[in-house]
Amino acid sequence: MKALWLCVLPCLVPFLASLSQAEEGLEFPSFDGKERVININEKNYKKALKRYDMLCLLYHEPLGFNKELQKQYQMAQLVLELAAQVLEDKDIGFGMVDSQEDAKVAKKLGLEEEASVYIFKNERVIEFDGELSADTLVEFLLDLLEDPVELISNALELRAFDRMEEETRLIGFFKGEDSEYFRAFQEAAEHFQPYIKFFGTFDKGVAKELTLKMNEVDFYEPFMDEPMTIPGKPHLEEDIVEFVKIHRRPTLRKLRAEDMFETWEDDMEGIHIVAFAEEEDPDGFEFLEILKEVARDNTHNPDLSIVWIDPDNFPLLTTYWEKTFRVDLFKPQIGVVNVTDADSVWLHMPDDEDLPSAEELEDWIEDVLSGKVNTEDDDDDIVVPADDDDDDDDDITDFDDDNDDEDEDDGNL
Amino acid sequence: MKALWLCVLPCLVPFLASLSQAEEGLEFPSFDGKERVININEKNYKKALKRYDMLCLLYHEPLGFNKELQKQYQMAQLVLELAAQVLEDKDIGFGMVDSQEDAKVAKKLGLEEEASVYIFKNERVIEFDGELSADTLVEFLLDLLEDPVELISNALELRAFDRMEEETRLIGFFKGEDSEYFRAFQEAAEHFQPYIKFFGTFDKGVAKELTLKMNEVDFYEPFMDEPMTIPGKPHLEEDIVEFVKIHRRPTLRKLRAEDMFETWEDDMEGIHIVAFAEEEDPDGFEFLEILKEVARDNTHNPDLSIVWIDPDNFPLLTTYWEKTFRVDLFKPQIGVVNVTDADSVWLHMPDDEDLPSAEELEDWIEDVLSGKVNTEDDDDDIVVPADDDDDDDDDITDFDDDNDDEDEDDGNL
Numbered sequence: 001m002k003a004l005w006l007c008v009l010p011c012l013v014p015f016l017a018s019l020s021q022a023e024e025g026l027e028f029p030s031f032d033g034k035e036r037v038i039n040i041n042e043k044n045y046k047k048a049l050k051r052y053d054m055l056c057l058l059y060h061e062p063l064g065f066n067k068e069l070q071k072q073y074q075m076a077q078l079v080l081e082l083a084a085q086v087l088e089d090k091d092i093g094f095g096m097v098d099s100q101e102d103a104k105v106a107k108k109l110g111l112e113e114e115a116s117v118y119i120f121k122n123e124r125v126i127e128f129d130g131e132l133s134a135d136t137l138v139e140f141l142l143d144l145l146e147d148p149v150e151l152i153s154n155a156l157e158l159r160a161f162d163r164m165e166e167e168t169r170l171i172g173f174f175k176g177e178d179s180e181y182f183r184a185f186q187e188a189a190e191h192f193q194p195y196i197k198f199f200g201t202f203d204k205g206v207a208k209e210l211t212l213k214m215n216e217v218d219f220y221e222p223f224m225d226e227p228m229t230i231p232g233k234p235h236l237e238e239d240i241v242e243f244v245k246i247h248r249r250p251t252l253r254k255l256r257a258e259d260m261f262e263t264w265e266d267d268m269e270g271i272h273i274v275a276f277a278e279e280e281d282p283d284g285f286e287f288l289e290i291l292k293e294v295a296r297d298n299t300h301n302p303d304l305s306i307v308w309i310d311p312d313n314f315p316l317l318t319t320y321w322e323k324t325f326r327v328d329l330f331k332p333q334i335g336v337v338n339v340t341d342a343d344s345v346w347l348h349m350p351d352d353e354d355l356p357s358a359e360e361l362e363d364w365i366e367d368v369l370s371g372k373v374n375t376e377d378d379d380d381d382i383v384v385p386a387d388d389d390d391d392d393d394d395d396i397t398d399f400d401d402d403n404d405d406e407d408e409d410d411g412n413l
Numbered sequence: 414m415k416a417l418w419l420c421v422l423p424c425l426v427p428f429l430a431s432l433s434q435a436e437e438g439l440e441f442p443s444f445d446g447k448e449r450v451i452n453i454n455e456k457n458y459k460k461a462l463k464r465y466d467m468l469c470l471l472y473h474e475p476l477g478f479n480k481e482l483q484k485q486y487q488m489a490q491l492v493l494e495l496a497a498q499v500l501e502d503k504d505i506g507f508g509m510v511d512s513q514e515d516a517k518v519a520k521k522l523g524l525e526e527e528a529s530v531y532i533f534k535n536e537r538v539i540e541f542d543g544e545l546s547a548d549t550l551v552e553f554l555l556d557l558l559e560d561p562v563e564l565i566s567n568a569l570e571l572r573a574f575d576r577m578e579e580e581t582r583l584i585g586f587f588k589g590e591d592s593e594y595f596r597a598f599q600e601a602a603e604h605f606q607p608y609i610k611f612f613g614t615f616d617k618g619v620a621k622e623l624t625l626k627m628n629e630v631d632f633y634e635p636f637m638d639e640p641m642t643i644p645g646k647p648h649l650e651e652d653i654v655e656f657v658k659i660h661r662r663p664t665l666r667k668l669r670a671e672d673m674f675e676t677w678e679d680d681m682e683g684i685h686i687v688a689f690a691e692e693e694d695p696d697g698f699e700f701l702e703i704l705k706e707v708a709r710d711n712t713h714n715p716d717l718s719i720v721w722i723d724p725d726n727f728p729l730l731t732t733y734w735e736k737t738f739r740v741d742l743f744k745p746q747i748g749v750v751n752v753t754d755a756d757s758v759w760l761h762m763p764d765d766e767d768l769p770s771a772e773e774l775e776d777w778i779e780d781v782l783s784g785k786v787n788t789e790d791d792d793d794d795i796v797v798p799a800d801d802d803d804d805d806d807d808d809i810t811d812f813d814d815d816n817d818d819e820d821e822d823d824g825n826l
Contacts, residue, residue, distance in 0.1 A: 023677050024753065025685075025755045026673060026677050027730075027733060028730065029729055029733060086732050135729060138728040138729055139725065156699040157696070157698065158695075160692075160693075160695040161695060261439065264439050280573075281563065282563055282570035282612075283570070284573075286570050289572075312552065315547075315552035316441060316495075316548060317440075318551075319499050319502065320441075320499075322502075323502075324438065342437035353566060
C-alpha cells in the first residue's frame, strides 16, 4: 500500500498552552525544547535499532523547497518530539527517515509508505498509519509495551473479554505459561499487536464457558456472536498468523484513530460502505444494532465490508464530513463513498425516529453491491425529500418505506 | 470556584500537519490562517452576543510582558481559531476576554474563573473547564447544539440508555412534546447540558419498563443500579434543577476531558480518592467492578467521592501520573491524592492477578476517610514489597491479605 505525497492529509499535532490552575495532579506536558528525535541515516540506524527497546520512525518524502510541506513536517516532528519526551523513561527511540536522502536505509528497513510511522520492536516492524497526533501515537506505543497476550483468569475478566465486541480478537486455552503452544500463540500475537487482541487462559472454568478445548484457539470477528475455531489444533505460530491474515477484514468494522488511513485504503474496488452512528445517542445505538444484525446475516459475503464511524470519536472531522458528503451527522446515516474522489450517495431516512429495518437495509446494501446504487449514477433513484430540513441531500436514495411509522411502538418491551 | 493563574496547566492545542494519502474522505482540517476569534471589549460584546446562536469566550489573565504566558495564549487562541473554522457553518462566535482590560465586560457577563471558556447560549452561560484541545472543545460545542432532551421511543433505544452507566442522567415520562411538564423538564435540562444527560419518553411501554408514572422523573447516579425518583411530581423547572444540584456529586465518577479541571477542583477537603483502571483491560475491568460494588454499598456516605481515571483516555498524562504518583499504570491502582501538592499514598496490591476484594477495598477506604491512611503520614502502614518490580513505591499501604491467591479459581463460572 503505497501512498502518494500530496498535501491533503493534515494530521493533528498537539501543541501546548500552559494555562493554570491552583490544584495539582492534572498537568499536561508541554514540549520542553530538548530535541530527542534523531535524523536517521546510514551511519546511525543500526546503533539506533540496538540502543532502544523500540524505535519509532516517521518515513517522509523529501521536503525540498516546498515551504508548506516543510511546515507540515515541522508539525509532525513536534508530535514525535512530544511523544519522545512523554515516553522518555520507556526506552523508545524516535527518528525521521527521508525517502530520498536515506533511500538505502529505507530499503534495508523495509519502509514503503511515506507519511507512515514504522515501529521496530524485537525484530518486528509495525506500521502505524493512523492519526498523527501525540495522543493517538502515545496511546499506540503504550499499547505496544503491554504483553502481547492478556490472560483471562476468572469470570469477571471473561466479562471484560465478552464486552469487546468492536475488536477483532483471539482467545486460546493452554496448559500454562510454559506450554509450547502458548508460546507459539504469543509469537503469533506479536504479528498483530496492538491492532488485533490476543487473549489466553489457563483456567478450566473460563475455557469451559468458552467451550474451548486444550490448545484450541477461537477467532472472534467484530460484532459477531459466534467465533470461528481455528482448525487443526495444536497450532504453530504460522498457522495462527495465516488464519488471521485470511480472516482479518471483517464484515463490519469501526474506524479507529490508530489505523484510520490503513482502513480507508482497504477499500472494496474503490468504494466503502460507510455508516455514521453515535453509539451514545439512542437513535445511533438503535441504527447500529440494526446494522450489526445485517452484518451478522451477511458475514459470509466476502464482498461486504462496512465501515462504521462514530462521529464522537472524530470531532474535528465531523463538519468536514457533513460538507464533503452533504449529510446531517446529528442523525444516523449510511452511504457509499468513492475513496478516490469522496463522491458519495446516501440512503434516505425520513427522520431519526423512522430508521430502516434490517430487511430494508439489506435490500439497499444488495443494490449497492450489484451496482444499482452507485456514486456515479446519481440521477437514478433520486427522491427529493419533502419535509426534510436538510436541503443539500441531492445524492440521496430512498429506502422501501412499506412498514414505517410503527417502529416506535412498545411491542418489544 | 476561582482559579489562580500560575503557569502550570498546559493544555493541548492541536496543530496540523498536512501529510498526504492517495485516498479522499479523511482530511483533517488545518488552520487556514483566517482569523475568526474576536477580541471582546465593552464596545462589541453586546453585538457579539446578538450576532451568534452561541458565543464561546476564553477568559484570560492579562498577558503583560510575560513571554511564556503570551506563547501559551497564542496556543489557546489557535485552539479557538481552529474550532471557529471547523464550526464555521454552525453560527458559533469565538472570542477572548482579558480579565484586566475588559474587567467591566467580564463582570457584566459573569466571567469568574480565568483560563475557563464560557459559552453563551439562549441567555444561559455554560462553563467549560476541561482540556483546552480543539478535539475536546469542538465535541463539547457540538453536544451543546443537540436537543437538551433526547427522546427514548422503543426498547432498543432504552438499551442505549441502560448502557450509559458512566453518566449522571435523568429520564422522565410525559404526555407529549406539548406537555407543560415536559417543557419544564427541557428548561431544566438546559441548565446542565451537556454535562448531565436528560432523556424523555412519551411511550407507555418504555415508561412501564422503567416503572415511571406520568410526569415522574428518575435521577440516575453513575454506576448505581437503582435510580432516585424526584419527589413531588409534577415538577417545575426549579424543582428539578434544585434536586440535581443537591445530588450531582456522585460516589464514583469517571474523569472526563470536558470537565476534568472542574472535577479535580471539586475535592473532598483537599483530597481525592483516585482509582486508575483501564476498562478495556481484563484486570482493569475486574478492579472497576469491585470498585462499583463498593460505591453501591456506600452511596449514602456523603463524605465519599471516588474519581476513576481510565489511563486510555489520557495518554499524554499517563507517564506524568506514573512519575508524580510513583505508581505503575499498566495495572489498576487506588490511592489518596492531595490536590494542593499532588502528594499521594497508594494501596499496595501485590500483583494484578491478586486484586483486593470489595471488603478489603472498603476497609481501606474507611481508613482513608478516618484519616488513618493519609498522604502526610507516610511512615505509618508502610510495607516494603518483596517481590515487586516497582521500586518506587515507598508511599504504599498494604491491604489486609487474608484470603488472597484463591481469586483466580473458576468458582464463579
